[in-house]
Amino acid sequence: MTGSSSQPASKMHVLMPLVEQGLISSDLELQNFQVQELIRAITKQQIVNVHSNDLVKLKYTNIIGKSLMKAQDIYDKGLIYEALGIMNNNWENISFLMKKGIDVPSDGRTYGVYYEITLKASDILMLCHPRDSRQFFQACLQNSLLFGNEEEQAFMNIAYGVSLTDLPGYGEYKEAMEHYKKALDVLKSRNIQYRQVLLYNSMAANAYMRGNQVEALNFAEMGTT
Numbered sequence: 001m002t003g004s005s006s007q008p009a010s011k012m013h014v015l016m017p018l019v020e021q022g023l024i025s026s027d028l029e030l031q032n033f034q035v036q037e038l039i040r041a042i043t044k045q046q047i048v049n050v051h052s053n054d055l056v057k058l059k060y061t062n063i064i065g066k067s068l069m070k071a072q073d074i075y076d077k078g079l080i081y082e083a084l085g086i087m088n089n090n091w092e093n094i095s096f097l098m099k100k101g102i103d104v105p106s107d108g109r110t111y112g113v114y115y116e117i118t119l120k121a122s123d124i125l126m127l128c129h130p131r132d133s134r135q136f137f138q139a140c141l142q143n144s145l146l147f148g149n150e151e152e153q154a155f156m157n158i159a160y161g162v163s164l165t166d167l168p169g170y171g172e173y174k175e176a177m178e179h180y181k182k183a184l185d186v187l188k189s190r191n192i193q194y195r196q197v198l199l200y201n202s203m204a205a206n207a208y209m210r211g212n213q214v215e216a217l218n219f220a221e222m223g224t225t
Contacts, residue, residue, distance in 0.1 A: 057110065061102050063136050064117065067128035068098045084123050094121050111143045115152060118159045126166050134163040141179075154186035158199060165206060173210045177203065197223045
């Protein structure tokens with residue numbers, strides 16, 4: 001960046017603080033200015049990160065969008081309750097939420113929206129986009145560890161745990177149980193009983209699929225007490 005022999009006052013007003021902070025360098029006459037190499041590297045890395053975030057957002061937008069289209073088709077056929085357990089009068093709210101997940105910018109506001117989608121529409125994603133939805137839930141769990149509270153982290157552990165065993169032949173039951181147990185500790189400490197019942201049912205199904213009928217029965221009984 002090169003200046004003339006007489007820099008306009010407004011330009012010098014902008015450049016001098018940058019020189020003083022070491023963000024750019026200049027010669028003694030304050031005629032020639034150059035961006036420091038470190039700043040170039042940082043700026044370049046920030047651009048790479050933005051591109052990376054955009055690619056991740058594009059991937060999850062694709063998952064949500066395709067799931068929404070399939071679910072909308074199911075709704076149009078009058079089968080939304082039979083297929084997904086969603087009441088007809090609640091579909092409008094869920095579809096609005098999923099559309100919000102498509103439109104949300106990749107600037108840090110995605111976590112809150114993705115969390116709500118996982119909480120209220122995880123069955124839709126797992127049914128309509130089963131393979132990639134697992135990656136979506138894993139990312140939501142990781143983000144909850146950064147941005148969420150304990151309760152949100154518990155719900156994300158459950159959602160990711162369920163997704164690990166949702167595909168036939170891909171059941172990672174032991175890993176799923178680890179996530180369930182993490183969630184259960186939080187649900188117990190906060191006395192969230194309804195969620196505990198649902199979680200015990202998932203844990204019972206998990207134990208049964210691992211061939212442990214006694215453990216499955218114990219979890220099932222816990223879910224009814």
